[in-house]
Amino acid sequence: xxxxxxxxxxxxxxxxxxxxxGANSVAGGYTKGDDLGAEIVGTFVLVYTxxxxxxxxxxxxxxxxxxxQLMYKxxxxxxxxxxxxxxxMYRQWSPDDKYLNIDPPPSSxxxxxxxxxxSIYSNDSIQLQYRNEIHKLVAPATVYRTARAMSNISELNxxxxxxxxxxxxxxxxxxxxxxxxxxxPPINGRDNRAFWIYIANRTTGSYTDVIQEVAGMDSPCxxxxx
Numbered sequence: 001x002x003x004x005x006x007x008x009x010x011x012x013x014x015x016x017x018x019x020x021x022g023a024n025s026v027a028g029g030y031t032k033g034d035d036l037g038a039e040i041v042g043t044f045v046l047v048y049t050x051x052x053x054x055x056x057x058x059x060x061x062x063x064x065x066x067x068x069q070l071m072y073k074x075x076x077x078x079x080x081x082x083x084x085x086x087x088x089m090y091r092q093w094s095p096d097d098k099y100l101n102i103d104p105p106p107s108s109x110x111x112x113x114x115x116x117x118x119s120i121y122s123n124d125s126i127q128l129q130y131r132n133e134i135h136k137l138v139a140p141a142t143v144y145r146t147a148r149a150m151s152n153i154s155e156l157n158x159x160x161x162x163x164x165x166x167x168x169x170x171x172x173x174x175x176x177x178x179x180x181x182x183x184x185p186p187i188n189g190r191d192n193r194a195f196w197i198y199i200a201n202r203t204t205g206s207y208t209d210v211i212q213e214v215a216g217m218d219s220p221c222x223x224x225x226x
Contacts, residue, residue, distance in 0.1 A: 068175065072166055074099065077120045077146040085140065093143065099166055100148075105159035115151055117160060122146045123183040129219040144181035144220045149193075161198065181220045182210045188217055199225065 073093045075081050081093035102118055105111050123145055130136050150157045168174060176199060187193045194209040204225040214221045 071168065071174070072099075074164070075143055075146070077122070077148045078142060081140055081142055085142070093140070096148075096164060099164045101163045101165045103160060103163070105156065108156075108159075110153050110156040111159070115153070115156065117151055118162065119149045119151075120146065121149060121184050126183055126218045128181065129216065131214065131219060131221070135220055135222070138177075138222060139179050139220070143179055145183065147181075147183060149184070176225050177222050178225075179220065179222045180208070180210045180213070182214075182217045185217075187211065197223070197225070 070091070073091055074096045075093040076096045078093075078095060080095045083090040083092050100118070104117060126145065128141055128144060148162060150160075150162060178197065182188075182193070188211070190209055190212045192211065194207045194212075196207050197204045204223070208223065210221065211217065213223075
């Protein structure tokens with residue numbers, strides 16, 4: 001709004017109207033109020049992202065000459081989320097099926113073809129407990145209501161990983177934000193489910209225990225890593 005006013009001041013009213021003003025038009029089906037709301041929410045989340053990425057406790061940082069470009073937004077174990085079904089950011093979340101890549105471990109006393117290595121859980125009845133208002137904007141609630149889990153045999157889980165593979169250009173640095181929420185009722189205490197996160201075959205740090213991260217079930221959280 002301020003930018004359009006500055007442009008109008010320099011161009012004059014007639015030239016401003018001739019050239020279509022200082023901003024793009026609103027897409028069909030949306031009002032100027034929708035557009036303004038998306039801009040405000042988008043700016044808010046962008047500021048949150050930058051502050052998260054420049055946190056001294058994180059492994060990477062964003063320099064003042066660096067730009068961010070969205071590559072993938074994945075709805076794990078879900079059907080995908082349309083742009084108008086999110087938090088007001090109008091972003092498309094894709095199903096994760098085509099990116100999922102699980103290499104089964106060698107046959108052993110713990111594993112044969114009948115043992116499921118990848119189970120899907122969904123819980124539409126949970127009441128999400130957000131730690132603050134910002135977390136409501138980072139991802140749609142639907143993202144936290146579905147999940148994939150490994151087998152229920154701890155010895156077997158040490159022999160394989162749940163892996164998602166994404167084609168990227170290796171000449172760039174990538175900012176990754178996994179989202180978590182413990183929605184499976186039997187998992188209700190610390191150390192009930194803990195795991196490592198690997199990116200490009202390197203661990204991102206200490207193991208992740210979602211219950212410990214948020215001190216309870218049904219509470220979304222995310223981790224920032226590079």
